Each structure stands twice: as C-alpha cells, then as structure tokens.
Amino acid sequence: MKELSLHLLDVAKNSVTAGARHVDISLEEDPQGWLTVSIRDDGRGMAPEFLARVTDPFTTTRTTRKVGLGLPLYRLTAEQTGGSLDIRSQVGRGTTVTARFQRRHLDCPPLGDLPGTVAMLIQGSPDIEFTYRHTTPNGAVELSTAELRDILGEDVSLAEPEIFAWIQDYLTEQEEQAAVDIDPAAMIEGEIT
Amino acid sequence: MxxxxxxxxxxxxxxxxxxxxxxxxxxxxxxxxxxxxGIAAGARPVLSAFLDEVDRRGLTNVSVSQTGCIGVCRLEPVAEVFVPGEEKVTYVHLTPDKVPAIVEQHLVNHNVVTDYTIGAAE
Structure with missing residues (x-):
C-alpha cells in the first residue's frame, strides 16, 4: 500500500463486509503534523476474543485462505511513523478503527487520492450512508451521501458512473483548498516503534 | 467549482x-x-478507468461494480465481464491504459481482448 488512502479504502471495505448501514470517515490533521484517521461503522462488530487477534496477519474472516493483511499492514504503517492503531468493537453495535500518523515522519506514506477513494466507496455501496470529513489547519472537506440522495432522489443510484465522476471532482476541488503541504525540511527521522 | x-x-x-x-x-x-x-496491486485506478470510460461513451447498458477477492491474488488487478448469453471473461494484470480497449472491443463490439485474459496469462 503506497498511499494512506489505499489503507482507508481497504479498512472501510471491512465495514461494508460487516453489513454496516452507516459508515463515518473522519480525518483530522493538526498543526503539529499529526493525522488521526477514524472509520466508524454500525456493522456486526467483533467478539472480544476475535478483536484481540484481529491485527495478527494469520487472522481472517475469510474461509478461502488463512491470512488477512489489511489491518496488520495498517497498524505497521501507523507505528512506523510513531503513531498507533486502536480498534473498538462491540458485537451488534459496530466497530471504530482509529489510526494516528505523524505526517512529517519520513516513513509516512502520502495521503494519496482521497477523493477517488471516497467516491469509490460510495460507488461500490450506494445503499450505505457515508459521511466524510477531512479537517486540516487550512480548512475542512465534508460530504454526506444522505445529502446527495436528497438531491438525486430514489431513482438515480450513487453507483452511476456520472455520479462517481461528480463526487470525485467535487471532493478534489475541496481537498485542494484544504491541503497541507509537508515541508521537506521539517521531516522527522525515527526508529520503528 | x-x-x-x-x-x-x-x-x-x-x-x-x-x-x-x-x-x-x-x-x-x-x-x-x-x-x-486488488487494492494493493492497483485496482482503484482500474475501476476508475472503467467508470470513466463507460461514462465517456454514455454506455447505459453497462454496470460497473466492485467485488471482493476473486481468488487469484497473484494476477490482480482482476476484472470479470459478464455479457448476457456469453461465457464469463476474466481479465488479469489490468492497468488503466488497458481498459479503453476492453470497453471498446468487448463491451461495445463483443470481441474479447484475448491478450489480457486469464487464459493468456496462465
């Protein structure tokens, strides 16, 4: 995974698989370079014993193979920047995955294509209600599929290619305004924690 | 804006x-x-390319959707094409630049792009 947005896509897809009806995605960047990414869903949740080993690469819900690399790689990526991964879950209530990254750390991947990622999540699961919020010291980007659905009505699906293109372009414009440039001179080197 | x-x-x-x-x-x-x-191998821009091309051509008889692991991780990014009345075709090792040919030749003109299929790769 070369971008944080690819991890985001991968982890949020777990919420879809878990039968969530609502998925809230939040990214918060502070002036010190810390990025907190939170994905909260109301899916089926995990039992404590499964939760305890969910970042073990040899733990998966799949029956076709015995490895699941999404969350282990996500945790590794966060920890490589001096950050962390926290997962809270309750059976029948849902799951919240929160990761912290130090964006100034040399090992922190770029954010990547956030608009494409969010547009793709919505396109792939048009019946799920998504909210997306990305706040930075320069501004905020927000999108709610409930608001889009109010405009589009029941007849026009959020999976339509033209709607996908609009969401992607809309978010790209917003993200460009809120973007934070990382000063190469301020990059931090550090050991893997 | x-x-x-x-x-x-x-x-x-x-x-x-x-x-x-x-x-x-x-x-x-x-x-x-x-x-x-699929995501790690580059499926996101491939999916985006399919959506863009279908939108650009105004193909109202094509639906593009996402699925989980198709089972051949080593051949990702992978896409399956289902044309009614025809056999399923699996395209592998896809990149965005291969997508317009698949849309034009297969989805529009019903000619499978054999070079990109799983049969050619295996």
Missing part, C-alpha cells in the same frame, strides 16, 4: 436516460476485485 446545483442537472439528465434504458437481463456487468490484494 462543482456545486450541488450541478448535481440536480445530472439528476434530470439521468432520469431521462432511464426511460430508454435496456432491461436488467440485457445489462453487461463488469466486476472489479477490490479486496486488499
């Missing part, structure tokens, strides 16, 4: 298109594998 007003205009246009759409049984389906293996 993109605005919600623009979305309203798209809605009106799409509602008019829906009146002339073919029925579901004639819909060509494209499924792109979007599990961890």
């Amino acid at each position: 993109k605005s919600l007003e623009e979305l309203k205009a798209i809605r009106e246009k799409m509602k008019r298109q829906m009146d002339v759409r073919e029925s579901d049984e004639n819909t060509i389906r494209v499924l792109v594998g979007m599990a961890t293996c």
Whole structure:
C-alpha cells in the first residue's frame, strides 16, 4: 500500500463486509503534523476474543485462505511513523478503527487520492450512508451521501458512473483548498516503534 | 467549482436516460476485485478507468461494480465481464491504459481482448 488512502479504502471495505448501514470517515490533521484517521461503522462488530487477534496477519474472516493483511499492514504503517492503531468493537453495535500518523515522519506514506477513494466507496455501496470529513489547519472537506440522495432522489443510484465522476471532482476541488503541504525540511527521522 | 446545483442537472439528465434504458437481463456487468490484494496491486485506478470510460461513451447498458477477492491474488488487478448469453471473461494484470480497449472491443463490439485474459496469462 503506497498511499494512506489505499489503507482507508481497504479498512472501510471491512465495514461494508460487516453489513454496516452507516459508515463515518473522519480525518483530522493538526498543526503539529499529526493525522488521526477514524472509520466508524454500525456493522456486526467483533467478539472480544476475535478483536484481540484481529491485527495478527494469520487472522481472517475469510474461509478461502488463512491470512488477512489489511489491518496488520495498517497498524505497521501507523507505528512506523510513531503513531498507533486502536480498534473498538462491540458485537451488534459496530466497530471504530482509529489510526494516528505523524505526517512529517519520513516513513509516512502520502495521503494519496482521497477523493477517488471516497467516491469509490460510495460507488461500490450506494445503499450505505457515508459521511466524510477531512479537517486540516487550512480548512475542512465534508460530504454526506444522505445529502446527495436528497438531491438525486430514489431513482438515480450513487453507483452511476456520472455520479462517481461528480463526487470525485467535487471532493478534489475541496481537498485542494484544504491541503497541507509537508515541508521537506521539517521531516522527522525515527526508529520503528 | 462543482456545486450541488450541478448535481440536480445530472439528476434530470439521468432520469431521462432511464426511460430508454435496456432491461436488467440485457445489462453487461463488469466486476472489479477490490479486496486488499486488488487494492494493493492497483485496482482503484482500474475501476476508475472503467467508470470513466463507460461514462465517456454514455454506455447505459453497462454496470460497473466492485467485488471482493476473486481468488487469484497473484494476477490482480482482476476484472470479470459478464455479457448476457456469453461465457464469463476474466481479465488479469489490468492497468488503466488497458481498459479503453476492453470497453471498446468487448463491451461495445463483443470481441474479447484475448491478450489480457486469464487464459493468456496462465
């Protein structure tokens, strides 16, 4: 995974698989370079014993193979920047995955294509209600599929290619305004924690 | 700037298109594998390329959707094409630049792009 947005896509897809009806995605960047990414869903949740080993690469819900690399790689990526991964879950209530990254750390991947990622999540699961919020010291980007659905009505699906293109372009414009440039001179080197 | 007003205009246009759409049984389906293996191998721009190309050509008889792991992680990014009445075709090792040829030759003209299929790769 070369971008944080690819991890985001991968982890949020777990919420879809878990039968969530609502998925809230939040990214918060502070002036010190810390990025907190939170994905909260109301899916089926995990039992404590499964939760305890969910970042073990040899733990998966799949029956076709015995490895699941999404969350282990996500945790590794966060920890490589001096950050962390926290997962809270309750059976029948849902799951919240929160990761912290130090964006100034040399090992922190770029954010990547956030608009494409969010547009793709919505396109792939048009019946799920998504909210997306990305706040930075320069501004905020927000999108709610409930608001889009109010405009589009029941007849026009959020999976339509033209709607996908609009969401992607809309978010790209917003993200460009809120973007934070990382000063190469301020990059931090550090050991893997 | 993109605005919600623009979305309203798209809605009106799409509602008019829906009146002339073919029925579901004639819909060509494209499924792109979007599990961890697919995402890591580059499935996101491939899916985006399919959506862009279908939108650009105004193909109202094609649905593009996402699926989990198709089972051949080493061949990702993978897409399956289902044309009604024809055998399923699996395309492998996809990149965005291969997508326009698949859309034009297979989805529009019903000629499989053999070079990109799993049969050619294995």
